[in-house]
Amino acid sequence: MMLPLRLDQRNGLKILCLGAHCDDIEIGCGGTLLKIIHEYAIDHIKWIVFTSTSERAEEAMKSAEYFLMDVADKEIIIEKFKDTVLPQQSAMVKEYFEEISEAFQPDLIFTHYRNDLHQDHRLLNELTWNTFRKQFILEYEILKYDGDLGNPGLYVPLSSDIANKKVRAILDNYLSQRTKHWFDEETFYALMRLRGVESASKYAEAFYMRKGIL
Numbered sequence: 455m456m457l458p459l460r461l462d463q464r465n466g467l468k469i470l471c472l473g474a475h476c477d478d479i480e481i482g483c484g485g486t487l488l489k490i491i492h493e494y495a496i497d498h499i500k501w502i503v504f505t506s507t508s509e510r511a512e513e514a515m516k517s518a519e520y521f522l523m524d525v526a527d528k529e530i531i532i533e534k535f536k537d538t539v540l541p542q543q544s545a546m547v548k549e550y551f552e553e554i555s556e557a558f559q560p561d562l563i564f565t566h567y568r569n570d571l572h573q574d575h576r577l578l579n580e581l582t583w584n585t586f587r588k589q590f591i592l593e594y595e596i597l598k599y600d601g602d603l604g605n606p607g608l609y610v611p612l613s614s615d616i617a618n619k620k621v622r623a624i625l626d627n628y629l630s631q632r633t634k635h636w637f638d639e640e641t642f643y644a645l646m647r648l649r650g651v652e653s654a655s656k657y658a659e660a661f662y663m664r665k666g667i668l
Contacts, residue, residue: 456609456653461490461562461590466497470560470589472582473503474540474574476514476532477628482594483564484521485612485620485646486659491524492616498527500558504547504578505537509630517627540574547577551585560589567593567662571600583664593662597645599636606660609653617646617657 461467471487473479479487479501490496501518503511511532518530533550535543565582566575575596582591597603612620621642631637649658 461494463494466495467562468497468558468560469499470554470558470563471499471501472563472565472578473501474505474566474572474578475537476503476506476510477517477624477631478566478575478596479503479564480517480521480620480624480627481642482566482596483592483659483661484624485616485657486610486661487521487564488616488619489610489612491522496525496527498529498558499525500529500531500554500560502531502533502554504533504535504540505574506532506534507537510628513628513630517623520623520627538574540577544577544581548581548584551581555585560586563589563591564594565591567595567602567604568664569602569604570596571602572596572598590666591664593664595645595660595662597636597641603645604662606649606662608661608663609649609655609658610661611650611653611655612646612657612659614656617643620646 471479499522503514514532515530522528540547563586566579568579570576621639625639646657649660650656
């Protein structure tokens with residue numbers, strides 16, 4: 455039997471979304487963000503992408519604006535660290551994390567899964583835990599060629615409407631990725647459907663919750 459949990463609603467939520475690449479946040483937790491925005495009061499959302507090109511940065515900004523269209527107070531930042539070699543830039547990335555934490559103390563953080571086989575993803579996870587010690591951190595998953603999907607323990611059921619909205623937004627905004635063999639609606643629905651089966655729902659996104667206080 456699964457027990458439903460709800461976030462603290464004494465104040466509007468402050469949320470930090472971290473993604474190594476331009477479409478990571480949308481793929482990993484886009485549906486969950488849409489659901490939270492619909493069901494909770496939001497104080498502020500900070501959305502940060504670490505690597506980009508000029509073309510992908512434009513796509514990422516449009517996509518983030520779409521996902522956060524109902525959030526009044528938001529900040530979308532698309533940085534230009536070099537893709538695939540974030541670990542070689544770890545000192546600069548760590549300094550950037552410290553700047554984030556000095557300016558913003560969120561209630562909830564979405565970041566990459568610690569056992570993700572992409573080196574950029576793993577670094578962001580490591581620095582998230584290294585920098586933030588009092589936040590509720592959820593690690594999202596990105597399906598990929600490497601085959602690194604695991605067994606997450608926290609599920610967010612999604613309505614068909616939210617699942618459809620997520621998939622259409624990703625495909626419509628990231629036209630530069632359409633040539634990749636995995637970048638299609640079947641891929642995105644497949645993982646949400648699998649996690650839906652595991653959580654006794656139609657669709658779901660799943661997360662790794664390493665620490666929590668009940």
